[in-house]
Amino acid sequence: MRLKNALIAMVVLLASGATVSFAQESHIGNIQGRASAGKGLYRRYCVGCHGPEGDGSGENAAWVDPKPRDFTAATFKCRSTPSGTLPTDQDIFDAITRGFVNTSMPAWRPLTNQNRADLVAYVKGFSAKWKGAAPGAPIAIPAEPPVKVEGILHGRELFQKMECWKCHGPEGHGNGPAAATLTDSKDNPIRPYNFAMGSRFKCGVTNEDLYRIFMTGLDGTPMPSFSDVLKPADAWDLVHFLRTLQPMQTKEAEVWKQWQTTQPAQAKQLKPIGPDQGSVQGAMNAQ
Amino acid sequence: MINMLNGKWRSGPKSSLLNTILLVTSFAIVLVLSVLTDSQPAYALPLHTGNVRAIPAFARKYGLPCSACHTAWPELNNFGQTFRDNGYQLNNDHDSPIYQDPGYFPISFRTTPNWHREGVNNQLIDAVPGVPGDPATGEGMVNGRVTTHGFDLSGFDLWSAGTLYKNISFTVLPAIESSGALHFEAAFIRFDNLLKSRWLNLKLGKFELDNMLSEKRFLFLSKNGGSYQSYHFVPTGELSNAFGLGDNQLGVELSGHSVNSYTRYGVALLSSNDGSPELPTSRSYDTYLTFSQAFPVGKLGLQRLGGFAYLGQRPTIALTAAGVAFPGAGYGNKSFYRAGFSGDFNIGKLQILPFFLHGYESAFLGTNTPANAALPDGAMAPTWNAGFVETHLHLSPQFVFTNRFELIRMSRQALPETPLNTGNIDAYTVGYRWYPIMFSRAGIAFHNEYSIIKTQGAGVGATPFVDPPTAVWSNSVHAGFDIAF
Numbered sequence: 067m068r069l070k071n072a073l074i075a076m077v078v079l080l081a082s083g084a085t086v087s088f089a090q091e092s093h094i095g096n097i098q099g100r101a102s103a104g105k106g107l108y109r110r111y112c113v114g115c116h117g118p119e120g121d122g123s124g125e126n127a128a129w130v131d132p133k134p135r136d137f138t139a140a141t142f143k144c145r146s147t148p149s150g151t152l153p154t155d156q157d158i159f160d161a162i163t164r165g166f167v168n169t170s171m172p173a174w175r176p177l178t179n180q181n182r183a184d185l186v187a188y189v190k191g192f193s194a195k196w197k198g199a200a201p202g203a204p205i206a207i208p209a210e211p212p213v214k215v216e217g218i219l220h221g222r223e224l225f226q227k228m229e230c231w232k233c234h235g236p237e238g239h240g241n242g243p244a245a246a247t248l249t250d251s252k253d254n255p256i257r258p259y260n261f262a263m264g265s266r267f268k269c270g271v272t273n274e275d276l277y278r279i280f281m282t283g284l285d286g287t288p289m290p291s292f293s294d295v296l297k298p299a300d301a302w303d304l305v306h307f308l309r310t311l312q313p314m315q316t317k318e319a320e321v322w323k324q325w326q327t328t329q330p331a332q333a334k335q336l337k338p339i340g341p342d343q344g345s346v347q348g349a350m351n352a353q
Numbered sequence: 354m355i356n357m358l359n360g361k362w363r364s365g366p367k368s369s370l371l372n373t374i375l376l377v378t379s380f381a382i383v384l385v386l387s388v389l390t391d392s393q394p395a396y397a398l399p400l401h402t403g404n405v406r407a408i409p410a411f412a413r414k415y416g417l418p419c420s421a422c423h424t425a426w427p428e429l430n431n432f433g434q435t436f437r438d439n440g441y442q443l444n445n446d447h448d449s450p451i452y453q454d455p456g457y458f459p460i461s462f463r464t465t466p467n468w469h470r471e472g473v474n475n476q477l478i479d480a481v482p483g484v485p486g487d488p489a490t491g492e493g494m495v496n497g498r499v500t501t502h503g504f505d506l507s508g509f510d511l512w513s514a515g516t517l518y519k520n521i522s523f524t525v526l527p528a529i530e531s532s533g534a535l536h537f538e539a540a541f542i543r544f545d546n547l548l549k550s551r552w553l554n555l556k557l558g559k560f561e562l563d564n565m566l567s568e569k570r571f572l573f574l575s576k577n578g579g580s581y582q583s584y585h586f587v588p589t590g591e592l593s594n595a596f597g598l599g600d601n602q603l604g605v606e607l608s609g610h611s612v613n614s615y616t617r618y619g620v621a622l623l624s625s626n627d628g629s630p631e632l633p634t635s636r637s638y639d640t641y642l643t644f645s646q647a648f649p650v651g652k653l654g655l656q657r658l659g660g661f662a663y664l665g666q667r668p669t670i671a672l673t674a675a676g677v678a679f680p681g682a683g684y685g686n687k688s689f690y691r692a693g694f695s696g697d698f699n700i701g702k703l704q705i706l707p708f709f710l711h712g713y714e715s716a717f718l719g720t721n722t723p724a725n726a727a728l729p730d731g732a733m734a735p736t737w738n739a740g741f742v743e744t745h746l747h748l749s750p751q752f753v754f755t756n757r758f759e760l761i762r763m764s765r766q767a768l769p770e771t772p773l774n775t776g777n778i779d780a781y782t783v784g785y786r787w788y789p790i791m792f793s794r795a796g797i798a799f800h801n802e803y804s805i806i807k808t809q810g811a812g813v814g815a816t817p818f819v820d821p822p823t824a825v826w827s828n829s830v831h832a833g834f835d836i837a838f
Contacts, residue, residue, distance in 0.1 A: 103652070111420070113418070114416065114792060115417075126417075126793050129416055166445070168447060169447075170445070170447075172415070172444075172445055175435075175613045176430075177431070177432065178654060178655050180649060
């Protein structure tokens with residue numbers, strides 16, 4: 067009887083596993099992705115880094131820094147959903163499309179939308195979490211307020227106050243005092259984002275993308291979600307400040323530069339960001 | 354090698370068995386074909402053998418398997434095409450050599466040890482071997498067949514390519530032929546994303562024309578099948594134009610593409626010397642224009658359609674001193690062109706590549722007449738149509754069946770007395786490539802191919818100089834390992 071039960075359990079387990087492996091779907095707008103089609107694509111494009119089992123242990127993983135994503139953990143950095151929840155199909159699709167700047171993950175935009183949707187469906191098959199839980203609800207992003215110097219100054223204050231500089235560095239170069247100690251959820255060393263490197267963030271290029279990063283966090287990394295501590299207006303101010311750190315012409319950088327030029331005395335009152343510098347409220351009060 | 358090295362791929366054993374069955378079956382088919390056609394061997398056209406390209410140095414640099422950029426290496430897929438269009442960059446801000454391990458060096462090599470057999474019929478040979486006949490009169494000569502076979506080498510490509518800096522890329526490709534002779538197959542510098550626009554990229558040097566169906570990256574290696582006949586055809590008897598659409602050319606190219614390379618264009622200004630260095634004949638310039646557009650079709654995959662036009666000229670008169678020509682000082686230019694379209698259509702694992710070309714040569718070029726002399730009576734500009742349909746069945750990233758049927762038909766001869774079908778070509782090639790390993794460091798392919806070509810009016814009749822010219826049949830069998838590191 068025990069043997070019979072065990073056999074039945076095994077059959078059920080195998081059957082359910084097979085069903086999940088091959089019936090997994092994704093939905094990207096009107097496109098329906100199929101895991102069966104994604105399997106071949108995964109083998110062609112992804113297996114070298116992410117491995118045949120999707121656990122991030124492909125033959126190239128040893129040489130890749132940062133390490134490839136472990137799909138079996140179903141932990142994804144770039145989401146529109148709250149921290150700790152599964153991403154939407156669109157989130158994974160966007161990540162495949164966009165790639166990850168400063169990593170070995172390229173943008174797979176040359177693949178067709180259907181191909182990428184098929185890959186999303188297949189990738190979801192690596193973790194049982196997709197069977198038991200639904201993706202989180204995408205966070206709401208309020209309309210972006212106009213860029214003003216007051217907001218930038220407030221964002222600068224938040225950058226100091228919330229100790230973003232400890233990882234990202236006082237000037238956003240990713241060289242804060244804690245940077246060298248950071249590890250991801252698999253204990254692999256991880257570097258904080260260097261805002262001076264370029265125009266793209268890990269999860270997009272727009273202000274909205276940056277806002278979303280604050281509010282959802284990057285799961286699996288030391289970057290937390292600030293949705294509980296930041297009000298939307300504060301988050302937008304932080305976005306506007308961080309844009310001034312980038313080596314490019316942005317509206318925020320223009321406003322910031324203009325203020326520094328027209329209000330040099332007040333600009334000089336700004337204390338450098340970093341340890342023991344306290345608030346910049348004085349500068350703000352001077353407005 | 355997913356299934357053979359670590360056995361981790363879920364369908365590994367099944368795929369291995371399938372691949373083995375396909376390999377054995379395919380080899381048998383190609384051998385049978387070669388035996389069956391032994392009675393019709395033929396004429397090996399004096400075309401260069403295929404110079405196949407794949408760059409494992411890039412796979413090593415980026416840690417991507419060959420299959421990421423190639424449908425089956427060396428043929429590029431759209432991801433590989435986009436990478437190439439971006440100037441060998443993934444655009445992840447890690448393309449410049451400054452981000453590479455100092456131990457990395459962008460060099461790849463490729464060679465193909467192989468066994469091959471070539472057969473050609475309707476050749477003029479001595480009636481008694483060792484007793485020279487007279488090829489002018491045919492006395493002492495008969496119609497015969499020539500067959501050769503044995504183990505051989507393809508030559509050796511030593512290819513360096515990559516980025517010198519962000520948005521500055523390069524290629525240097527010295528190729529050593531199996532005879533030991535060395536030449537520069539390609540050498541160029543490319544300035545990418547000028548004015549921060551992917552629509553403006555400037556390349557200078559010797560490079561492959563931006564052919565949508567690349568002859569340098571195709572999946573054929575045999576002496577007959579290793580070239581597109583359509584790319585190199587010139588009318589029978591013409592000596593003043595050796596142009597080949599598949600030949601790398603010297604010049605400058607402006608090109609651009611959309612973010613996913615679905616839309617591509619190229620405009621090239623080229624020296625009229627068919628890629629030969631040191632300006633051997635001409636001081637004029639040719640132009641090459643290409644455009645293609647891809648569009649995704651649901652579950653079928655990406656489809657691409659493109660057009661091209663090569664507008665060229667060649668000198669018909671050489672500037673001489675005491676009868677000796679000055680290199681690169683030819684004049685009396687006469688024009689020619691090639692224009693047509695090509696496609697890349699996909700139905701799941703089946704890839705269909707149609708190609709059509711219309712060719713035109715000035716009557717002066719077609720009759721080898723200097724521009725300052727009168728044309729022969731009735732001379733006309735020769736024209737022809739050429740095309741092929743090539744199919745690839747990609748059973749997996751590690752196994753592909755190939756097949757190509759090609760036709761060339763003269764539509765007008767330069768001289769009225771030349772039969773219209775003289776020079777017509779029928780060609781068929783079938784084969785497969787098996788990639789027993791597929792990872793990001795190196796590549797091996799077992800390549801097996803059979804090719805047969807019929808060239809109308811190129812062979813001697815049953816009785817030389819009595820019977821009219823007849824067709825020449827040539828066939829090739831090729832089996833070897835294609836090695837790229």
